Amino acid sequence: MQQTLNTTLLIIGGGPGGYVAAIRAGQLGISTILVEGQALGGTCLNIGCIPSKALIHVAEQFQQTRHHSQGSALGINVSVPTLDIGKSVEWKDGIVDRLTTGVAALLKKHKVQVIHGWARVVDGKTVDIEGADTRIQCEHLLLATGSKSVNLPMLPLGGPIISSTEALAPKALPKRLIVVGGGYIGLELGIAYRKLGAEVSVVEAQERILPAYDSELTQPVLESVKQLGIKLYLKHSVEGFDAGTNTLQVRDPNGDSLTLETDQVLVAVGRKPNTQGWNLEALNLEMNGSALRIDQRCQTSMRNVWAIGDLAGEPMLAHRAMAQGEMVAELIAGQHREFNPTAIAAVCFTDPELVVVGKTPDEAKAAGLDCIVSSFPFAANGRAMTLESKSGFVRVVARRDNHLIVGWQAVGVGVSELSTAFGQSLEMGARLEDIAGTIHAHPTLGEAVQEAALRALGHALHL
Secondary structure (H helix, E strand, C coil), X not given: CCEEEEEEEEEECCCHHHHHHHHHHHHCCCCEEEEECCCCCHHHHHHCHHHHHHHHHHHHHHHHHHHHHCCCCCCCCCCXXXXXXXXXXXXXXXXXXXXXXXXXXXXXXXXXXXXECEEEEEECCEEEEECCCEEEEEEEEEECCXXXXXXXXXXXXXXXXXXXXXXXXXXXXXXXXXXXXXXHHHHHHHHHHHHCCCEEEEEECCCCCCCCCCHHHHHHHHHHHHHCCCEEEECCEEEEEECCCCEEEEECCCCCEEEEECCEXXXXXXXXXXXXXXXXXXXXXXXXXXXXXXXXXXXXCCCCEEECHHHHCCCCCHHHHHHHHHHXXXXXXXXXXXXXXXXXXXXXXXXXXXXXXECCHHHHHHCCCCEEEEEEEHHHCHHHHHCCCCCXXXXXXXXXXXXXXXXXXXXXXXXXXXXXXXXXHHHCCCEHHHHHCCCCCCCCCCHHHHHHHHHHCCCCCCC
8 A cells, every 4th residue: 555755845856956855855854755766866977977986096196106107206206006906996996885875864863854766746745656556645746866877869879889877886997988079077077097008099079078168278288188099070970889899980170081990988078967767747837948847946847846967957067966966955944045157166086187167258248247357377386396297377367347256167187176256256256355365374286276366357376
């Protein structure tokens, strides 16, 4: 016989958005049930952000050790290293397990009831759990089902054709890998596999890699990719894969066909909102393209039905989903909140790393703003030199009339960690003088942030 549970808040999806909403709701004393069909932590913790950064770290360490086996400028010499990829994957899985176990413990601590099963929406107040013979009645329904990889019809997944999920848990490393898609997911994994010893090629339909970022910012990444020996096939489109000969058929910019031999093909052409398989249609909500339409409070077109994270479209970032989840819990508790961040940082963990926060020079221009744009190169930064990494720069975009900072960009070693300072300066409404007048610790990469602001004011000290 079917059991019926009653709750104030029902959350579908236990990824970063869903589990943060549940924890915050629990802290606020809201009766909450979280439904998740797979592992807690969603794509990000299990098959996305966290495991990819772990694999990138393994690749970087392996490459560095190989570099030292050939005699390095640092005077470190080691014998030629070998890689046990099984052990690497085990280490990565250990991190994922620790984090997902931590999420489960936090949910339990805040009295959130977690139901493992697949939700099927009946209406805006009722959800059935398939296989658990359970119906849940709720006052508020929060949809946090995330996104999934976009598949290409001419490259059905299976065998040698893999998605990022399989690429992050390799049983063995391919000798040759072709990455289809030169965006951040394809390049992060392509660079990692190259450092782990595979021959890597990237096929991208646009005229340059990382087409979502401006060319000045991506130039150091392009140089690094070429230096690593990754082959680029830009402005090439994929036609299909021949399993008999293990070859990928692509078409070049002139319309001629090319045949590329490979052991594996990684399809990394983007992600789309996960709207299928849980009867979303029953709610008849307003859509915004392939995503759910939401307002500044993450409300959908149906009262007391909320949507957060990737399901609500771009930018598809875990930290956006977390912030939205926290806000929705507070709104349900009766607080006055609105999702109105000045900027959300986007970070790309390529080699070198990329960060974009706020408006780029082109976006500022398109918005009709007259801006000062100023860069400071890491080649003039002492800390970057001691890290053997002099490529890249920090760039600031500020209004000419009042020096209000509207954007930051950076490319270089470890710049992902500068994203916090960038985001904070924009949220606090900082001006060039605020950053220039803040004493930055020496020697750090962060000094380049201060120097970029100083240079915008016409008096950089170390350039």
